[in-house]
Amino acid sequence: GRIKRVRTDQGDIEAEYVVIATGCWSPRLAAMAGAFIPLTPAVHQMKDIGPVPFFADSKGDIEWPIIRDMDTNMYERQHGTGLEVGSYAHRPILYTPEDIPSNAVAALSPTEFPFTQVDFDLQDEHSLELMPSIIGDENVREKYAINGILSLTPDGMPILGETPEVKGLWSVAAVWVKEGPGTGKSVAEWMVLGESEIDLHSSDIARFHEHQKSTFHVKARTHEGFNKTYGIVHPNEQWSSNRNVRLSPFYDREKALGAQFYETAGWERPFWYSCNEHLLAKFGEKVMPRTSEWEARWWSPIINAEHLQMRESAGIVDLSAFAIFDVTGPSALAVVQKLAVRQMDVAVGRVVYTPILGINGGFKSDLTIMRLAQNHFRVVTGGAHGMADKKWFSDQLPADGSAHIVDLTSAYTTIGVWGPRARDILASITKDDLSAEGxxxxxxxxxxxxxxxxLASRISYVGELGCELYIPIEQGAKLWDLIWEAGKKHEMIPVGIGVYGTTGRLEKSYRAYGNELETEYNVVEAGMQTAKIKDQEFIGKEAHLRHRAEKPVTTLCSLTVDDHTSSTGEKRYMLGKEPILTLDGGPIVDSHGRRSYVTSAGSAPSLGKHVLMTYLPTDLAVMGAKFLVEYLGEKYPVTVAGVGSAPLFDPTNERILS
Structure with missing residues (x-):
């Protein structure tokens, strides 16, 4: 549907666009139009005490720094001559949008509920311990205390953008006060110009899968996430609530093999398998063990052992989390041609890996498209961003109905088989020609x-010979069993996403959407431009042509860590998002104001190195150049080992193409 008007008690207002920016009431307004804004009202407790003698001479509301106490999930903030004490350490207190009273019946503000002191007793103790001279002053009184209402989302991010269900209906919800001005600017740019200056993919309302819109999921995740709002959260930490929602047909087999499951878009995905623990003895120090608890958390050296064994023999990988949708109809080619940078008018049976751009030439996505018939294309993309990709494709469908999109994500499952013996394994269960020529x-x-x-697709995200195998989901277990039995004599092992998404990818310098690929970087900067550009128009082409004609401002590089030794003598391993610095410790900033930081980090077991990917100003992106990476307050030496798309491992792609 499309928004047409807003009906009020004062009459109708005709509107081509409507923005829902009503905080905790947003789900109710969206529901009126048949759309979903998955958030829940939640209590944030705060006290205002004063007057505080220490602030007696304050002239403005805020003259002193805000104290953020990470160990107690609290903050203390000067407000004029008073002090505000807020907490995210108390028990989660959740409501529904329907629980929020109207202005007419609310005793105070509709989003101010009576203060529950029992939930704040421990926080009183913590604030007294932190600021005894203020909190402990008998002359400092409690002026005001509330259970204030804010909006929480299942993943803790804002909900921005046009709703997938209703054209012209936009959400600007779950935005914190400090982010309000920037969010307003960004959404205005998005609405008027078609794209915001900063990348907003992690806040895009289209990111949610159907189960993530359910009240149960929203409540479960916000209940778990509330105390993490101010907490120290490990970058790989997994959710524990509302798990086992989407299970692949191989789940029971994987569980029996000791799979350690991580969740993506509701799917349970093996990250590594404890059945491969015996490989640790085989590969010894090559698995690059970690002794620091922080880096060893949510990680296992088994990942690196699986990687090395796959490079020797073969691995079977569960790829059920892929989002899959077909574009069909007489205008199907025109739709995919408009979206893809690469040429899509290819022979039936070709698989095209392509960037998908925004109007400014930055990355909206990267994905593969298979041409299955003259008017039939299959799009395969990552599960986490899959629904946003589907909306972007749907937005380009012609109004005359000559092209359609069918979501097959829950109808098909995918198995990857890669390694030097992958062809031998698959050839033993099929009579079809799997030779390099066939x-x-x-x-x-x-x-x-x-x-x-x-449906076999010969591509690779791990830098090895092999393919992805697509089959109706109810037949998936049978296919797994056939491959598993055939793989036994070839020393095939189950391989987790720790290899597929990190170690195998980083050794090949493959980019990942949301890490290296965002709207703030372009194809040339990412080193993904081709020798020729197609004649047909596509979204972002004008900007892309300009980028090709210019010297890139920055260039994506692969760095290796030269020395992991910390000041304590323990070896430390970066996890991602750390700043890259000059040798004298200064920040590196390109001419567009973008700082260099680690976009992806992980082991490269075949090389015996820890690899960091980062964008460097092009003049600094030189093989062998030396820099520093700052990690947890210490600096470590790094070297540029790869510039642009050149792989660190098997640079001629001999293994993939064999």
Missing amino acids: FTFSTCKMIECGPLRV
């Missing part, structure tokens, strides 16, 4: 594996 790289075709017809 099944070339970047092609797909139907093959028969026993009683099953399987």
Whole structure:
């Protein structure tokens, strides 16, 4: 549907665009139009005490720094001559939008509920311990205390953008006070110009899968996440609530193999398998063990052992979390051609990996598209961003109905098989030609594996020979069993996403959307431009042509850490988002004001190195150049080992193309 008007008690207001910016009431307004804004009202407790003698001479509301006490999930903030004490340490107190009273019946403000002192007793003790001269002063009185209402979302991020359900209906919800001005500017740019100056993909309302819009999911995740609002959260920390929602057909088999499951878009994905623990003895120090608890948390050296064994023999990988949708109809080619940077008018059976751009030439996504028939294209993209990709494709459909999108995410499952022996394993369960000549790289075709017809796509995200296998989800377990049995004599092992998404990817310098690829960086800066550009128009082409004609402001590079030794003598391993510095410790900033930081970090077991990806100003992006990375307050030496798209491992791609 499309928004047409807003009906009020004062009459109708015709409107081509409507923005819902009503905080905790947003879900109720969205529901009136058949849209979903998945958030919940939650209590944030705060006290205002004073007057404080220490602030007696204060002339403004805020003259002193805000104290953020991470160990107690609290803050203390000067407000004129008073002090505000706020907490995110108390028990989660959640409401529904329907619980929020109207202005007419609210005793105070509708978003101010009576203060519950029992929930704040411990916080009183903590604030007294931190500021005894203020909190302990008998002359400093409690002026005001509330259970204030704010909006929480299942992943802790704002909810911005046009709703997937209703054209012209926009959400600007779950925005914190300090982020309000910047958010308003960014959404205004998005609405008027088609794109914001800063990347907003993590806040895009289109990111939610259907189960993530359910009241149960919203309540479960916000209940768990409330105490993490001010907490110290590990970058790889997993949610514990509302798990086992989406299970692949291999789940029971993986569980029996000791899979350690991480969650993506509701899917339970094996990150590593405890059945491979015996490989630690085989590879010894090559698994690059970590002794620091912080880096060893949510990680296992088994990941690196699986990586090394896959490079020797083969691995089977569960890729069920892919988002899959078909574009069909007489205008299907026109739709994908408009969206993809790469040429899409290719032979049936070709697989095209392509950037998807915004109007300014930055990355909206990167994904693969298979041409299955003259008017039939299959799009495969990452699960986390899959629904946003589907909306972007849907937004480009012609009004005459000559192209359609069908979401197959829950209808198909995917298995990856890669490694030097992958061809031998698959050849033993099919009579179809899988030779290098009969099944070339970047092609797909139907093959028969026993009683099953399987769509095989010869691509790789781990830098090894092999392919992705797509099959209706109810037949997935049978396909797994066929491959598993065939792989036994070839020393095939189950391999987790720790290899697929990190170690295998980083050794090949493959980029990842949301890490290296965002709207703030362009194709040339990411080193993903091709020798030629297609004649057909596509979104972002004008900007892309300009970027190709200019010297790139920054260039994506792969760095290796030269020495991991910390001041205590313990070796430390970066996890991502750390600043890259000059040798004298200064920040590195390009001419567009973007600082260099680690976009991805992880082991490269085949190289015996820890790899960091980062954008460097192009003049500094030189092989062998030396820099520092700052990690937890200490600086470590790093070297540029790769510039642009050149892989660190198997630079000629001999293994993939064999």
